[in-house]
Amino acid sequence: MTTTVLAAGDHFVLPRLLTRELRAAVPGTALEVTEIRLPWPHTPFGPVAEVDEASGGEDELIEALRGARICVTQLAPLTERVLAACPGLELFCVSRGGPVNANLDAATRHGVAVSYAPGRNATATAEHTLALLLAAARGIGDVHTDLRRGTWRGDHYDYDTCGIEIAGSIVGLVGFGAIGSRVARLLAAMGARVLVHDPYVEVGAAAGIAEPVSLEELLARARIVSLHARVTEETTGMIGRAQIAAMRRGSVLVNCARGALVDYEAVCDALDSGHLAGAGFDVFPAEPVPAGARLLSTPGVVLTPHIAGASQEVAHRAARIVAAEAGRFLRGEPLAHCANPEVLAR
Numbered sequence: 118m119t120t121t122v123l124a125a126g127d128h129f130v131l132p133r134l135l136t137r138e139l140r141a142a143v144p145g146t147a148l149e150v151t152e153i154r155l156p157w158p159h160t161p162f163g164p165v166a167e168v169d170e171a172s173g174g175e176d177e178l179i180e181a182l183r184g185a186r187i188c189v190t191q192l193a194p195l196t197e198r199v200l201a202a203c204p205g206l207e208l209f210c211v212s213r214g215g216p217v218n219a220n221l222d223a224a225t226r227h228g229v230a231v232s233y234a235p236g237r238n239a240t241a242t243a244e245h246t247l248a249l250l251l252a253a254a255r256g257i258g259d260v261h262t263d264l265r266r267g268t269w270r271g272d273h274y275d276y277d278t279c280g281i282e283i284a285g286s287i288v289g290l291v292g293f294g295a296i297g298s299r300v301a302r303l304l305a306a307m308g309a310r311v312l313v314h315d316p317y318v319e320v321g322a323a324a325g326i327a328e329p330v331s332l333e334e335l336l337a338r339a340r341i342v343s344l345h346a347r348v349t350e351e352t353t354g355m356i357g358r359a360q361i362a363a364m365r366r367g368s369v370l371v372n373c374a375r376g377a378l379v380d381y382e383a384v385c386d387a388l389d390s391g392h393l394a395g396a397g398f399d400v401f402p403a404e405p406v407p408a409g410a411r412l413l414s415t416p417g418v419v420l421t422p423h424i425a426g427a428s429q430e431v432a433h434r435a436a437r438i439v440a441a442e443a444g445r446f447l448r449g450e451p452l453a454h455c456a457n458p459e460v461l462a463r
Contacts (some may be wrong), residue, residue, distance in 0.1 A: 119147040121448060123181050125190035127155040127172055130212055130432050135189050138433075138440035143447055153181045157192050159375035161405065162218075165194035165239045171218040175199050180207060187446065189439040195219035200227040210442045212237065212435035216456050230460045232452050234438040236295045238426030244298035246343055246373045249397030250288075251333045253369045254341060255280035256395060258419035281340060281369075281394075284308030289339030290327065291355075292374065293318040297345035301327045312339055315346075336363040343371040344378050358383040375424045376401040393417070399425045 122139060124134030132152035139150060157172035165171040171194035178193050182203040188195075189210045200206070200223050209219060209231045216233045224231050252258055256273060263270045273279055288304050290297045293315040301311045301323070311327035314335045323329050332355075336342065342364060344396070346352045356370070357380040364370070370393060372379050381402060387393040397419040404423055412418055442452050455461060 119149050120187065121149045121151070121185045122443065123185040123188040123190075124150055124152045125155060125173070125178065125181065125188060125193040126152065126161055127157045127191055129157070129427070130435050134436040135212075135440065138436040139189065139443060142437075142440040142444035146447060149224065151181060151185065152175065153460045154191075155192055162192055165218075166196040166198060168194050168196055168218050169219055179203060187443050189436075189443055190218075191435065192218055195224060195231070196228075197223040200224060200229060204263065208232070208443065208446045210234075210439035212439045214238070218392035219456070221457050225457045225460055228460055228463065229454045230452065230458075231445070232439070232442040232454050233456055234435055235454055237293035237435045237438055238428075238431045239299055241301060241431045242296045242373055242425040245399065245421070246296070246300050246345075247303050248373060249399060249419055249421065250341060250343060250369070250371045251283065251375065252419040253371060253397035253417075254283065256417070258395075258397075259416055281367075283341075284338045286310070287338050288314060288341045288343065289314070289330075289335035290343050290345055291315070291335065292345030292347075293323060293327065294347075296373075297343075298322075298326070300343060300345065327437040332360075333363065336360055337365070338438060339368070340365060341369045341371065344374045346374055346378060346406065348375040348377045352378050354380060356380065357388075361387045364393070366392050369395045369397070371397040372396075373399040376404070381412055384418075385411045388415050388417045395419070399423055430434065 124132045124135035126135050132154050132281050136150045155173040162170045162172045172192035175196055175198050178199050179202045187208045191212045195209050197220055202444045206229050209229055212234045214235050216231050219231045260270050260273055284307055284310050288309045289312040291314050292303055293313045304311050305326055312330050312335045313327040314332045315325050355378055384396055395417045399421045400423055445452055
C-alpha cells in the first residue's frame with residue numbers, strides 16, 4: 118500500500134531535503150511524496166490562527182494535505198481548522214526544537230501524533246554563541262562598522278577600551294542543556310574557567326567542564342555571561358537591572374537563547390554608563406527589531422538577526438530527524454520525540 122506524505126519545506130529546510138531523507142528512512146516502502154515550499158524566511162513567521170511562529174496559510178496546507186497520512190515540516194501551521202479538514206492525517210513531524218506551530222490539544226483530540234526535533238541546531242547555536250562572545254569581548258562590532266565607513270580606530274589599543282581574552286577569563290553560562298554544554302566544552306578548550314547555573318542539571322553533569330554555582334554567584338564572579346535558558350514564567354526577565362548591576366564592571370553579556378530573558382533597556386543603560394563593556398545578541402523582544410530601536414545605535418553591541426541556528430548542517434539534520442520519526446511510525450515503532458504520546462497509546 119502506498120503512503121502519501123506531504124513534505125512542507127521552506128527556503129531553509131528545503132522540500133527536496135525532506136523528500137530525500139524520507140525515502141532514505143524507509144527504503145522499499147511505497148511513498149507518494151507531495152512537496153510545497155513555504156515562504157519563510159523570505160517572509161517572517163508569525164501567528165497563524167491559534168498557533169505561533171508558523172509560515173504559510175491554512176488554506177494552502179489543507180489543499181496540500183488532501184489524502185496525506187503524514188506531514189513533515191518545519192513551520193506549517195497545524196491548527197484546529199487544518200485538523201478538522203484533514204481527517205486522514207495521522208502524524209505531523211515538526212523539524213524544530215519544539216512544536217510551537219502545532220495546536221497540541223487539537224491534534225490530540227483528532228488523534229494526530231506530533232513529533233519534534235530537539236537538539237537539531239545545538240552545534241550551530243553553540244558555535245554562533247562563541248562567535249558573538251568573541252566579537253563582543255573584543256569590540257569587533259564597533260570597529261568593523263567604523264572601518265567600513267573609512268575610520269581607522271587605532272585608539273582601541275587604549276588600555277581602557279581594548280578587549281579581553283577568553284583564556285583565563287571566568288565565563289558564566291545560564292543553562293547547561295544541549296547548547297550550553299557544548300558552549301562550555303568550547304570555552305574550556307580555549308582555557309576559560311566556566312561557571313554554570315542550571316537548576317535542572319545535576320552537579321555531576323558539569324564535572325570536569327564547569328563549576329555549578331547559584332545565579333547570584335555566577336553574576337558576581339563571571340567576566341562574561343552567556344544565556345542558554347528556555348523561556349518560562351520563572352526565567353522571563355531573569356536578567357534585569359538588578360542582575361546587570363550585580364555583574365562585574367566591564368563585563369560582557371551574550372544572549373543566543375530568547376529575547377524575553379533580558380531587559381534590553383537596562384542593557385543599553387549599562388553599556389552607555391560603561392558598566393557593561395560589550396554585549397552580543399541574536400534574539401530580541403520583538404523580531405524583526407523595530408527601526409529606531411535603541412539597541413541599533415548603542416555602542417558596544419554586536420547584533421545578528423536570529424541566525425544562530427542557520428547552517429546547512431542544521432537543515433540536513435532537521436530533515437533527517439523528522440524522516441526518521443516517519444520511518445518509526447510506518448514500521449510501528451515508538452516515536453523518539455513525541456509531544457503527545459497519549460495519541461499513540463490509543
